[in-house]
Amino acid sequence: MKLIAAVLSLAVASLAITDAAPSPIGHAVPLIRNVHHKKNFHAQIAKLAHRYPELKLNTNATMSLAATGGVPLTDVGPDSEYYGQVSIGSPAQKVLLDFDTGSSDIWFPTSTCTTAACKAHHRFNSAKSSTYKKDGRKWNISYGDGSTASGILGSDMVSVGGISVRQTIGLATSESTQFAQSKQDGLFGLGFSTIESVSGVKSFMDSAIAAKALAKPVVSVFLPSVRRNGGKGGQYLFGAIDKTRYTGALTYVPVTRQGYWQVAIQDIAYGSTSLGQQSQGIIDTGTTLIIVGNTAAAAIHKKIAGSKNDASVGGWTVPCSLTKSKASISFKMGGKQFAVPLADLAWSPIQDGSKTCFSGVQGGQDGLWILGDVFIKNNYCVFSKANPPSVGIAPAKY
Numbered sequence: 001m002k003l004i005a006a007v008l009s010l011a012v013a014s015l016a017i018t019d020a021a022p023s024p025i026g027h028a029v030p031l032i033r034n035v036h037h038k039k040n041f042h043a044q045i046a047k048l049a050h051r052y053p054e055l056k057l058n059t060n061a062t063m064s065l066a067a068t069g070g071v072p073l074t075d076v077g078p079d080s081e082y083y084g085q086v087s088i089g090s091p092a093q094k095v096l097l098d099f100d101t102g103s104s105d106i107w108f109p110t111s112t113c114t115t116a117a118c119k120a121h122h123r124f125n126s127a128k129s130s131t132y133k134k135d136g137r138k139w140n141i142s143y144g145d146g147s148t149a150s151g152i153l154g155s156d157m158v159s160v161g162g163i164s165v166r167q168t169i170g171l172a173t174s175e176s177t178q179f180a181q182s183k184q185d186g187l188f189g190l191g192f193s194t195i196e197s198v199s200g201v202k203s204f205m206d207s208a209i210a211a212k213a214l215a216k217p218v219v220s221v222f223l224p225s226v227r228r229n230g231g232k233g234g235q236y237l238f239g240a241i242d243k244t245r246y247t248g249a250l251t252y253v254p255v256t257r258q259g260y261w262q263v264a265i266q267d268i269a270y271g272s273t274s275l276g277q278q279s280q281g282i283i284d285t286g287t288t289l290i291i292v293g294n295t296a297a298a299a300i301h302k303k304i305a306g307s308k309n310d311a312s313v314g315g316w317t318v319p320c321s322l323t324k325s326k327a328s329i330s331f332k333m334g335g336k337q338f339a340v341p342l343a344d345l346a347w348s349p350i351q352d353g354s355k356t357c358f359s360g361v362q363g364g365q366d367g368l369w370i371l372g373d374v375f376i377k378n379n380y381c382v383f384s385k386a387n388p389p390s391v392g393i394a395p396a397k398y
Contacts, residue, residue: 026240027069027161041315041348041358068215068239069161082234083184087159089129095122097188099236100286101261101383104196104203106158107170108186110151117175121185124171132156139170139198147178153198163238165211168201190219190383192258205385214239217385221285222396223377227343229398246380250392253334256280261383261391265369267332268296270303279369283381283391287372289347290361297363300329304342307359313350316359322346331371338379338393
């Protein structure tokens with residue numbers, strides 16, 4: 001769905017916290033790991049254009065009471081993609097959605113959709129909901145890989161992690177065959193209202209804030225790491241911040257443009273050595289990898305022995321032995337450096353049994369970098385819609 005992007009990592013509103021420390025007041029969604037999932041680098045890179053068609057990605061280059069609430073997540077693969085359960089209508093009908101800070105629409109198939117892709121998923125039956133209201137406006141989305149979805153808008157009660165608000169939703173009456181392979185039924189966008197596919201529609205966060213349904217105008221994200229904690233305990237927390245999930249203090253980085261959660265990336269460093277690279281960037285839970293410009297990707301991999309920009313496999317590769325490295329790269333935002341261990345750059349073997357891995361950092365995105373799950377699983381992120389909006393970041397605590 002939407003670009004499961006360089007791999008979609010969606011996270012659902014707060015995952016149930018299983019640690020001994022008490023959960024903050026809020027609404028969360030539990031995350032469950034799918035141990036049968038196998039990573040597919042080429043599928044993820046192909047979906048970059050799917051996710052951000054307007055950015056013209058160069059994929060050929062490399063590839064009621066104010067409250068809080070969380071949503072349990074399902075980890076579709078080792079730190080690759082997450083989805084969670086959302087309730088729609090009255091009585092509630094359950095759908096599995098990607099929680100995605102890189103988009104704003106909420107959409108899923110309706111019961112009147114009879115395409116193979118729709119039939120492969122949970123379909124919402126508006127006739128069975130007493131709170132459903134017709135809208136009638138049409139919507140459609142098309143992606144760079146040729147996949148499409150279209151249908152009509154409606155509105156109903158949307159409940160996630162215990163927070164329930166009336167929300168405009170996209171009901172897909174047609175989906176192209178590409179969506180049939182997705183584990184999730186649709187998308188739950190957490191971006192700004194300005195990038196809704198239909199002008200004038202409010203995002204879920206804006207609707208919840210207007211309804212005073214959130215104790216704080218934030219959604220906080222802790223993505224689990226298979227390497228660091230077995231991939232357990234992921235959390236999307238609406239309306240609160242879980243101080244047990246990070247170390248030190250949050251650094252709030254101003255949003256430079258409201259649409260995506262766009263911020264200024266002031267530098268990249270290898271260890272303590274500046275690489276002299278900077279750009280605007282998106283912090284995006286819906287993308288798995290880190291996608292930077294070609295020059296920045298080359299500067300990072302130049303420091304990694306055995307790395308290669310390998311046209312035969314379609315991207316940057318690194319030795320799989322990097323999983324044992326204690327070194328790190330870091331991204332400077334708000335005057336602070338936020339680390340990504342080199343161990344997480346050995347993303348997936350290029351084929352079963354290979355000692356060469358696809359890198360968790362790829363190039364091809366000059367002008368607007370994307371900090372996806374490889375970054376977020378190492379750094380707790382608070383997406384704040386306070387005035388002015390910002391992203392709070394601190395090293396994740398496992």
